[in-house]
Amino acid sequence: MTTSWMTKAIRQAQQAAQCNEVPVGAVVVIGDTCIAAAHNAPISQGLPTAHAEILALNAAAQAIGNYRLLGATMYVTLEPCLMCYGAMVHARIERCYYAAPDPKSGVVSTGLASHAESVVNHRVECLPGTHTQEAGDLLRHFFQQRRG
Numbered sequence: 001m002t003t004s005w006m007t008k009a010i011r012q013a014q015q016a017a018q019c020n021e022v023p024v025g026a027v028v029v030i031g032d033t034c035i036a037a038a039h040n041a042p043i044s045q046g047l048p049t050a051h052a053e054i055l056a057l058n059a060a061a062q063a064i065g066n067y068r069l070l071g072a073t074m075y076v077t078l079e080p081c082l083m084c085y086g087a088m089v090h091a092r093i094e095r096c097y098y099a100a101p102d103p104k105s106g107v108v109s110t111g112l113a114s115h116a117e118s119v120v121n122h123r124v125e126c127l128p129g130t131h132t133q134e135a136g137d138l139l140r141h142f143f144q145q146r147r148g
Helices: 002-018 052-064 082-091 112-117 132-147
Strands: 025-030 033-039 072-078 095-100 125-128
Touching: 002 025, 002 033, 002 052, 002 072, 002 095, 002 132, 025 052, 033 052, 052 072, 052 082, 072 082, 072 132, 082 112, 095 132
Parallel strands: 072 095, 095 125
Antiparallel strands: 025 033, 025 072
């Protein structure tokens, strides 16, 4: 099932790229139901917090009528940043699968998730997922185009 949810996140990332946003997509799943999907939109929304994960968390909370997303899993095409990881902690996301690693600002790659576990009251299990090459290619292509 992980593959199909990550495929849905990849489709969201492709939509972001079509909107000239950094191609990151996210979906939130509870059980075997996708309750929210979103893509990056900080430029189009004029909001620095409009990352795919934040938008998906907000939509998921509205969908179930509760800001606590107990038992939920997030699938995201890029390893989460500290802001998005913090939002997942507050929402009580159970686990997060990410496709492409982010060695500069990803919470797993930088060790921030491990450190956060010692100071927060909830642990989000962040794990590498599927579609690593596809998600990475989307990001590389996007930034190559922007550089000219």
